[in-house]
Amino acid sequence: MDKALIIYLILLAVAIAAIRFAFYCLKKAGEAYFYAAQLTSEQSLRRKLSRKAVLAGNKAAYTIYALSNPTEFDRHKAMEPFKFKGVRCIFTDYYIPTRYHNDISYEQGDFCEELLGFKDGKRNGYDFFMNCMEALDLEDDCVIMFMPCSKNWHYKKRFSALNDFLEDYYPESSNGYNFITYIGERESLHLTKGRAKKSLEQNYYINCDLTGKKVVVVDDLFTTGSSLLDFKKQIEKKGGKVSHALFFGKTFQMPDKFDIWLTAWCNNRRD
Numbered sequence: 001m002d003k004a005l006i007i008y009l010i011l012l013a014v015a016i017a018a019i020r021f022a023f024y025c026l027k028k029a030g031e032a033y034f035y036a037a038q039l040t041s042e043q044s045l046r047r048k049l050s051r052k053a054v055l056a057g058n059k060a061a062y063t064i065y066a067l068s069n070p071t072e073f074d075r076h077k078a079m080e081p082f083k084f085k086g087v088r089c090i091f092t093d094y095y096i097p098t099r100y101h102n103d104i105s106y107e108q109g110d111f112c113e114e115l116l117g118f119k120d121g122k123r124n125g126y127d128f129f130m131n132c133m134e135a136l137d138l139e140d141d142c143v144i145m146f147m148p149c150s151k152n153w154h155y156k157k158r159f160s161a162l163n164d165f166l167e168d169y170y171p172e173s174s175n176g177y178n179f180i181t182y183i184g185e186r187e188s189l190h191l192t193k194g195r196a197k198k199s200l201e202q203n204y205y206i207n208c209d210l211t212g213k214k215v216v217v218v219d220d221l222f223t224t225g226s227s228l229l230d231f232k233k234q235i236e237k238k239g240g241k242v243s244h245a246l247f248f249g250k251t252f253q254m255p256d257k258f259d260i261w262l263t264a265w266c267n268n269r270r271d
Contacts, residue, residue, distance in 0.1 A: 030056030095249035121157035145176035147219035210240030
């Protein structure tokens with residue numbers, strides 16, 4: 001065999017072995033960064049480690065990176081007002097769906113528990129309400145109404161504490177807690193598959209005239225905005241105008257993997 005060919009084959013074998021070893025090291029580095037990101041409770045370090053894991057090709061790290069860096073993937077930011085279909089909205093933080101709870105930080109887990117506690121009537125929501133009202137700098141002559149629920153007892157359980165709070169601390173505003181009359185029950189929208197395409201069954205009516213009134217809607221969670229739009233239509237039928245909406249949280253929508261990788265790559269170059 002030609003001597004030059006032998007040398008070429010040897011060099012080729014060495015190159016292939018070196019490439020395979022480099023990929024092996026990269027894979028192990030990705031695994032190490034991923035496990036380190038899982039173990040740390042400090043959000044900025046968690047974000048940094050999971051980004052390195054993503055760039056090292058660790059697929060399991062994509063979810064952690066997105067969850068540790070939600071503001072990079074959502075154009076709406078916590079406690080920053082945004083417009084939705086003509087309504088000025090605000091939310092206090094991101095709600096992470098249950099299927100991702102193994103990959104969230106302690107702080108995110110605590111917030112999700114707070115929000116679910118508010119939904120179940122176990123948290124009064126005073127701080128959420130006051131912080132959002134202050135951030136929006138609302139006028140005193142508005143009507144504050146609460147998003148109708150699937151059942152009357154859900155409505156009372158969720159919003160009765162805030163109703164009492166309004167009576168004591170916001171007497172200048174009109175309290176719309178009793179402006180809703182229930183005529184039946186419906187399936188909870190949050191438990192319905194394909195809820196983004198599902199229309200709400202009307203199980204209530206507004207029992208007063210709202211002509212010329214500015215209405216502030218209070219709700220637990222902003223996901224698709226369909227509930228807000230349905231309620232807005234009913235308020236407009238009574239002559240009112242929904243000017244603002246306050247949400248305890250906003251559901252975080254998981255981005256696709258390419259978007260996660262691209263964001264990690266861009267952030268790594270900036271750092």
